[in-house]
């Protein structure tokens with residue numbers, strides 16, 4: 001069964017909107033774990049518009065499940081932050097400066113040497129590495145030669161296509177996941193996964209290791225409460 005890592009960026013967005021400490025990010029992370037989350041994900045961005053660099057150190061002290069830090073490793077500040085805080089997993093995302101949210105995976109062919117070098121930096125520090133990729137066979141094949149432990153499939157296209165034709169939207173992900181599994185890579189997935197599209201994704205990708213979900217989960221929590229919402233997401237993963 002795939003594990004659920006809750007992305008708490010949006011909790012930091014809410015906190016930052018007033019400048020105080022409400023909601024308390026550290027307490028929310030502890031509560032997510034208490035309510036069943038099997039990991040905590042954060043994606044610090046250079047402008048610190050949601051997760052601040054200090055949050056990463058504060059969270060590292062209290063997360064007892066899996067701490068996953070996502071971000072742009074082309075920023076030296078991000079590399080230094082990850083090496084200093086030593087999460088269980090780092091997910092490398094090719095973000096451009098000022099991007100509203102992540103919108104593409106790595107070109108693992110064009111960036112092969114760069115990825116090999118940077119992945120070694122994290123692996124030498126005993127941090128598991130995952131790289132964000134689109135569901136394209138060539139990108140998965142080239143990911144396997146970078147030294148990464150896992151890939152994270154960028155699921156925005158699946159989420160967008162799901163309501164029109166879910167089988168068609170899923171097909172490239174099934175193929176990419178099969179290839180990744182055959183090549184010995186672990187498989188994570190994330191971006192715009194929600195209570196509608198998660199079950200179908202997880203039950204058709206049996207080798208799925210982990211999903212990280214933030215935007216929809218935190219939005220659902222406004223209606224259902226955080227504890228119920230996390231339990232609802234976990235139930236979507238049961239037969240996956």
Ligand SMILES: CC(=O)[C@@H](O)[C@H](O)COP(=O)(O)O
Pocket residue numbers: 007009010043045070093100101102132190191214
């Ligand atoms: C890599 C990924 O898909 C998510 O981490 C997403 O980028 C969330 O980041 P924001 O919360 O800044 O949109």
Ligand SMILES: NCC(=O)COP(=O)(O)O
Pocket residue numbers: 007041070152189190191192193212213214215216217
């Ligand atoms: N890696 C994806 C993630 O952490 C959360 O993405 P989203 O659910 O906020 O779109």
